[in-house]
Amino acid sequence: MIKYNPKLWFSHIFKLYKSDTLKILLPEIILISIYTWAINFILTKFFPEFNLKVFKNAFSIHTLLGFVMGLLLVFRTNTAYDRWWEGRKHWGALVNNTRYAAIKAQSLLPRNNETKDFIELIAAFPYSLKNHLRDIHTYEDLEISSEFKVNLKNYNHIPNGLISLMYQKLNTWKKNKTISDIDLLLFDKEIKNFIDILGACERIKNTPIPFSHTLFIKKFIFIYVLTIPFGFIPDFGYWSIPIATFVFYVFVSIEIIAEEIEDPFGLDDNDLPLDELSDKIKTNIKEIEA
Amino acid sequence: MIKYNPKLWFSHIFKLYKSDTLKILLPEIILISIYTWAINFILTKFFPEFNLKVFKNAFSIHTLLGFVMGLLLVFRTNTAYDRWWEGRKHWGALVNNTRYAAIKAQSLLPRNNETKDFIELIAAFPYSLKNHLRDIHTYEDLEISSEFKVNLKNYNHIPNGLISLMYQKLNTWKKNKTISDIDLLLFDKEIKNFIDILGACERIKNTPIPFSHTLFIKKFIFIYVLTIPFGFIPDFGYWSIPIATFVFYVFVSIEIIAEEIEDPFGLDDNDLPLDELSDKIKTNIKEIEA
Amino acid sequence: MIKYNPKLWFSHIFKLYKSDTLKILLPEIILISIYTWAINFILTKFFPEFNLKVFKNAFSIHTLLGFVMGLLLVFRTNTAYDRWWEGRKHWGALVNNTRYAAIKAQSLLPRNNETKDFIELIAAFPYSLKNHLRDIHTYEDLEISSEFKVNLKNYNHIPNGLISLMYQKLNTWKKNKTISDIDLLLFDKEIKNFIDILGACERIKNTPIPFSHTLFIKKFIFIYVLTIPFGFIPDFGYWSIPIATFVFYVFVSIEIIAEEIEDPFGLDDNDLPLDELSDKIKTNIKEIEA
Amino acid sequence: MIKYNPKLWFSHIFKLYKSDTLKILLPEIILISIYTWAINFILTKFFPEFNLKVFKNAFSIHTLLGFVMGLLLVFRTNTAYDRWWEGRKHWGALVNNTRYAAIKAQSLLPRNNETKDFIELIAAFPYSLKNHLRDIHTYEDLEISSEFKVNLKNYNHIPNGLISLMYQKLNTWKKNKTISDIDLLLFDKEIKNFIDILGACERIKNTPIPFSHTLFIKKFIFIYVLTIPFGFIPDFGYWSIPIATFVFYVFVSIEIIAEEIEDPFGLDDNDLPLDELSDKIKTNIKEIEA
Amino acid sequence: MIKYNPKLWFSHIFKLYKSDTLKILLPEIILISIYTWAINFILTKFFPEFNLKVFKNAFSIHTLLGFVMGLLLVFRTNTAYDRWWEGRKHWGALVNNTRYAAIKAQSLLPRNNETKDFIELIAAFPYSLKNHLRDIHTYEDLEISSEFKVNLKNYNHIPNGLISLMYQKLNTWKKNKTISDIDLLLFDKEIKNFIDILGACERIKNTPIPFSHTLFIKKFIFIYVLTIPFGFIPDFGYWSIPIATFVFYVFVSIEIIAEEIEDPFGLDDNDLPLDELSDKIKTNIKEIEA
Structure with missing residues (x-):
């Protein structure tokens, strides 16, 4: 786990940490940019009228489904965070419990x-x-x-x-x-x-969360992201490239972070500081014994 | 329960697992496609003016109600997940409890x-x-x-x-x-x-969740889905077939998954690994006895 | 409480159970239909221009407030469901507790x-x-x-x-x-x-939930529902009758169900199976005594 | 606390109780009506073109921020309700605890x-x-x-x-x-x-909830409400008076109710029935002693 | 911690407290105003047609993402508040516990x-x-x-x-x-x-909350806020300055408050009254000893 000051803004915005989803998703972000460019090119080149007429209001569907996806992703974030925080609580309880067991041993035993x-x-x-x-x-x-x-x-x-x-x-x-x-x-x-x-x-x-949830959320995000350009191109033309990329970045980041914090016992940036906690417990116990 | 790596994306998106709602809902998805095609055909063939005039803004109602349904389905997902996770917690407690009972028996009894x-x-x-x-x-x-x-x-x-x-x-x-x-x-x-x-x-x-909730959510989804084509056809014509189908897939999937994980003690893909946990407990106890 | 299979769809959609809000709300639904028809008739007959000009965008307000109402109703549903589920938990604990008290009595007493x-x-x-x-x-x-x-x-x-x-x-x-x-x-x-x-x-x-909440939610729903036709008529004409009725059905159903499950100890379809649980406990105890 | 039947609708909608936010907010509601009228008068009289051109889409901002405010107010409602309900739980536990202490005293003491x-x-x-x-x-x-x-x-x-x-x-x-x-x-x-x-x-x-939250929510509501007329007037003219007033009523009511139930130990209509509970406990204990 | 009456409105709206986000964010608010003015100046001066054509519907994207951000910020507020309230609960438990330990010591010890x-x-x-x-x-x-x-x-x-x-x-x-x-x-x-x-x-x-969340939310807010003027300028011209500033104020305030209350043990206005509680405990114990 990285120790950080949550009130720092500028370093968090401009630095690229290992666990930053912007870094993790960089290849996909580039891919989506190219894909949006390609769709744009094809639509405006070969189907200019069709594009403007048929997909003019396509964005309204992305709004409706974007709302549902937002709710699902927050549900996902919540459950992942709950596990992370529950894991932290148990290791906190471990600190308390080892301390007290040591105090008792020191007092009650010869x-x-x-x-x-x-x-x-x-x-x-x-x-x-x-x-x-x-x-x-x-x-x-x-x-x-x-x-x-x-x-x-x-x-x-x-x-x-x-x-x-x-x-x-x-x-x-x-x-x-x-x-x-x-x-x-x-x-x-x-x-x-x-x-x-x-x-x-x-x-x-x-x-991990139920298998069906994982399957469904990923399929949902996949189809949603692939159809985003169709909703943006009629209105924004080539400007839809940064827009589609940003929307992709936002939605997928939330899912990626949830996946990362769901199992909090590894060695990632977001994982709980188990080594540090174990050492702290040892120091505490040494003090009690002294 | 299927053991899986939650960070795999491509296999989850392109494979069709038994518990995938895309597989479960396949017949309904085909049905909805046909239904949307039929409505489209009838409206554009026999009531072309009526269609464009009356239903032009019908989609805005689907947006408003889609929002309410999104909230309801997330409530549904939450309560279903809570049961699944509570069931898991109790079986986790069972692991702890059998371990400790065995340790106590081994120590305190002759x-x-x-x-x-x-x-x-x-x-x-x-x-x-x-x-x-x-x-x-x-x-x-x-x-x-x-x-x-x-x-x-x-x-x-x-x-x-x-x-x-x-x-x-x-x-x-x-x-x-x-x-x-x-x-x-x-x-x-x-x-x-x-x-x-x-x-x-x-x-x-x-x-299970209160009977009235089940009745209401299903009636709500049913009417919502049947009227979706009316909202899409004026804008998208025959392109409303994949759109209506996708909206159907999203809303109904969430309900289907909730139904599946609500009772977590069966033998479905999403159900808890009771057999595995029982065997693990037996192995643990054997070790303690040894 | 009705025992039911939550995975049945068609019977739930087409049958009218006693606790179905569609049945409970039938008189009000008819009333709202007539009311919407009347408003429509008056507006299009006597104030045709006024109607189209002034209320053209009225629906956007219903969207904004519909969102707030959706959030409030889900809050309401959540608190009502929590009581229902808490009541169930306590009766579940009663099962456990009577079983254990009986086992103890059978073992510890002569x-x-x-x-x-x-x-x-x-x-x-x-x-x-x-x-x-x-x-x-x-x-x-x-x-x-x-x-x-x-x-x-x-x-x-x-x-x-x-x-x-x-x-x-x-x-x-x-x-x-x-x-x-x-x-x-x-x-x-x-x-x-x-x-x-x-x-x-x-x-x-x-x-029950705080008195102010009840007063406010009911007043809010009442005014919201009575003004719905004004938002729909400019766009949909007489087709606003089924639409307004459906919106009414959705919002009021959620409140009605919340009211029903809030006190889970009665004899309604949604109430907890207290009789059955009491009998089950008696049977369990009889077995322990045998 | 007022004892009431949560299933009564008409009396709740048409009566004005002391704790009804409609009654509490009456002066502010009148003020907002006058304010909206005044803004309307000034805009249409002195800046008619400006009004229609500049503020035509102003309502879309109120929709976006109205959504954020809705989420904040539901968060506020949730935390206030949680305190109210937690207070009720503790007084419920007090009932249990005094009963049991009395039973024990009656049995274990001479x-x-x-x-x-x-x-x-x-x-x-x-x-x-x-x-x-x-x-x-x-x-x-x-x-x-x-x-x-x-x-x-x-x-x-x-x-x-x-x-x-x-x-x-x-x-x-x-x-x-x-x-x-x-x-x-x-x-x-x-x-x-x-x-x-x-x-x-x-x-x-x-x-009470953190001071910053209170400051922020009130400032947010204040600015939001004061700018509402600008969003409504281009579309609705003088009809924006009831609309702005109703939107004001909805948003501020939720905050007002949260403030009322946050401290549940007073003598308001919404407060917990401490007198009644104390008397009930005394009666229970008298019975146990008899 | 500041003691305050949550029912006061006017002083909370018009006074600027130390912990008021309006005061904390004042420099950034001025900066955003200047930035919006500059973008507006450049767009209308040098790219007048481009502006109206390309960015006409840009605001719809801010609505979609504003919704997702609203959900994320409420999740953030919830977790921060939970820590603050959990901290308060533990200090409340400390009051109880020291009282009871003192009562026991006074009674059981010579x-x-x-x-x-x-x-x-x-x-x-x-x-x-x-x-x-x-x-x-x-x-x-x-x-x-x-x-x-x-x-x-x-x-x-x-x-x-x-x-x-x-x-x-x-x-x-x-x-x-x-x-x-x-x-x-x-x-x-x-x-x-x-x-x-x-x-x-x-x-x-x-x-603190997982590092990835902090990184992501700050990057998201930063890009969102910097692109807001592009969505507002086509519709509102120079009036977009107060609008963009207000939207900025609302979103960033929620994040700022979350950061402040997340660690509730310091000496800020929002922090828990640890000094006061410690003194109160001492007084209570003195009374018990007397």
Whole structure:
């Protein structure tokens, strides 16, 4: 994720960032310009009367359908943004939850190496979740005791494995009376939260909007954009080239951005700062332990 | 559910998938083309003056009502999508909940066959819920001990029966002091979640949008589409055939998709991947048990 | 509530159901037709020039205001639908809650007649809530022990009374050590849910949208509809009769449906299936008890 | 709050209620009529050509901006309604919560005068909250024991004081073993709810929408309305007086209603029935105690 | 935050507040006026025919795209407002939570200096959170005992440090049996809430809307505004100067306001009254302690 000041205007308008749809769509924009020019050339050259008579009011249809498309694209933007923001909320909750789990461990457990290992397990969870969401299935890099690493061998699903290990550890402590039943109840909530955050992130990652919506919106945009020149040429002639291109840029940009933010766990400019959040959590936990 | 890459454009635009509304609506689209041609033929042949004079501005009414219909269809899309997404959330919660119930069982219960049977009961719940939501009422295929199957004979509502069996089991353990009162409290939350997920899925399955809305939206679309040619013919002549057809395709597609995703528990392309999720849960639980 | 297949089109378009706004609005539709005819007759007969000159562009105002009205009506539809769906959610939660309360009672309480009576109390709650929401204040029909009926005499608010009785019963058991403190905690959540569901349904029933909104929307629709003919007649002559009628039908239908689903606890076609849900709950509980 | 039947149309259209925006805006409506007449007079008298030429298409700008304003006003309506409905939800939760607190007190506490006083404290809370939200800071009218009234002297924030007294009372009972630790846990949830409801109502009361929004929307409406006659006069002449007035009525009404329902705790027609709810709660509690 | 009466109209319309977008945008508004004048001058002077012919219908494109922009800006306003309101909710929850934590401390803990120090810790939390959200990292001004200040030296993250200290204190009390296990459970919820509020506020502060959205909306507005004169000049001549300026003012204001309220924790007119809320909490706690 790029950190930026939302109140800057000029740099945002004139610079071309990697995630700028103007940059992403450049080839298509050029293509549409050429296409509009070609249609214009053919119509005015070979069918001059036909053009003026038949397509004179064609733009009114683009207005009606443009309205429907606007509504659909805002619906699309909304649902994509909701996933992005929900993803962010879950990682925010992960920050809270790891902090609190560490505070509890530090307070309720005896100050020994076992506790230290347990807190390491908590601090490692965000890293394992981050990797899991990016389809990296490894536990070698996690900063946890080698004993835990041995146990993780049995798990394909690393974050799940970490949670299992936490619970087993707590249960051992409960059984040898290091912690009371109520203490376990206090930890239970945090573990439950780890599981819920994990499940919710998996859900966001694995479920794009319904397939029919994607098919329909793309077909709709495609036909709409290809017929735009017919609506503009009678009125604007060759000036319809920048106009058609701009309309194309606006409609397709909204769809492109929605596609980009829908899965917020990758490494794009728009994706959530998972690395940064994981590091921040580790720093926080280090402070609590100190 | 079809797994797809939402960033693919060309294959989505040019391929015809089973769930593509273009395919579903093909017969109606042909019908509308013929209908528009017929109206056009009759009007220009027999009432040429009338046509140009009376219906000249008819399109402005279609614009006004098209706007209202656009708003209604987006409302429709929103509510249908909300159910689809809520259904997905509940199955996501089911993943979390079965994982955690299995972790708890593995940690808090003694490692014996009874515990194994109990964990099987947890792993079987998603399968029984899936069948229940698809109106398949059987417990024979569930991978649970034959003792439990005997008990399930008393239940018409299989998922409910499984939950009852879980609770009875826990209560037996509580009574013979295998688990403490607080342990039961720890399991209680998960069982409650199973019940809530079951009830929520039943609610989504059994409650389509209000009957009046369905009646009204369909009547509205029907009259709107049948009168579209009158608005287009004065301006576009025979070119109104592709235009009317496209407008029809756009409006009806949105309604059709809404109908498809409203009940997300079936076997359509757009439906949620219940089989896959059930299998994933089983694999997760197997790993936890290992 | 009518059970229906949302994918049926033709029967929905051509049949006239009781809750169809086309049927409800039939008298008004006829009235509007006559009114438009009369305005048309007067204008073309007595003020032919005036008509064409002054009102030529009147329709553009209807377009602008029609847009604002469309937005308002969708806001109205949204809030009405939200109540309907919230009501459904609470009754869904009631299903879950009665099921779980029954499972708990069956497991945690001794198998005797007192427990049987207690479970009857749970099964009777949905019936008493249903009656309460329909302003039927009786407890005679409830299938509960005569001892409880005697106690209910003190209550005007029957569902509240049932909840009080449940809690008193549980407290008696707690005091004579039939159940532990933790057991009471386990039941406490379910009782709390009964109270919350009861309160939420009462809130939905007793609070229509703000009075000013109702007054304003109706005045707005009334003036809008009465002036529609002036906008249509210059362009369409007598053809403005079906057009004005259709516009009227569309706008008023949306408001009518909103009014119908806003209070979802009655006996209309659109109302929630409270009877069916209550019976389903009773069946579920019977199964759990068996 | 006025109780009304939302399905009545004619009385709502023809009667003028106190909260009717038509009544509230009457002076402004007359002013706008005069203003439009004056502009019309000046333009047609002194600048007849200029008028027809320059402002001929001015209405198209009002259409574009009218659309943006419609969207803004619906956003405004939505946020105002959300507060109103959230306020209603919190008072609904207060009903549930006082009922349950009274049921618990009646069951868990010994039947003596101290308990009676405690339940009075619960029944008094809605009254004190109601007064607090209407800036009436008194505890003299509350029906609580004089001993409690003496204690309230130390509090400027009466509802907060009542909650403190409840908790202190419970703690005294806990310390002299009248209630167990788990019993305190059972009451803790209800007290927490009282605090949350209190805080949420204070938040709604004290936070209108952002200042910039209010400034902007009012400036926007003001300029829009003052320029409306210029758009209508070329087409409609003196008929633009009722038209401009009606457009003004529609746009400003939506803003006025939003302002009225935004703070739902006063004594306006649209405000929530706090007195009635407080009395209902008292009656409910009396029944539970009986 | 400015306290204001939302029902005042005239002062809001005619006064220029610091946060008024009319004031903020004044330089740009002047620039746009000059720009429109220049375009007008050039077009009418050097390309009079071209102007009238080519750009005659250009405004229809601005209408279509103006609609899409209106939808986007309302989406933008909605998400910005949601953050502002969510921030307000969390600070409202902070009020509730500190009140209740103080009430619990006052009731459950022994009345001694240690308890007094603990309550000071609670009252100091809002101040430390406020500073943290404004990037002021100091604990010197907090009104807490010097012993705690010494402990805070180890923390860069002050609010986190305060929560750690609270938990450690509670755990010490639990270990020396000043409070029971259940008492700790009672405090646990409040501490959890402190952590959740802290995390949520950090999330709102650190996550502006996706970078692509900002880039796209600004580019879209920029091109839209620069081309507006071309659409207006053929119809309105020099009168297009106030018109283009007003359209610019409306569209850009909505974006500007969204940017302002998106991060609600600063010191702008629109920002939340964090100082006031912190002081209010302190006063409330003082009263509870008295």
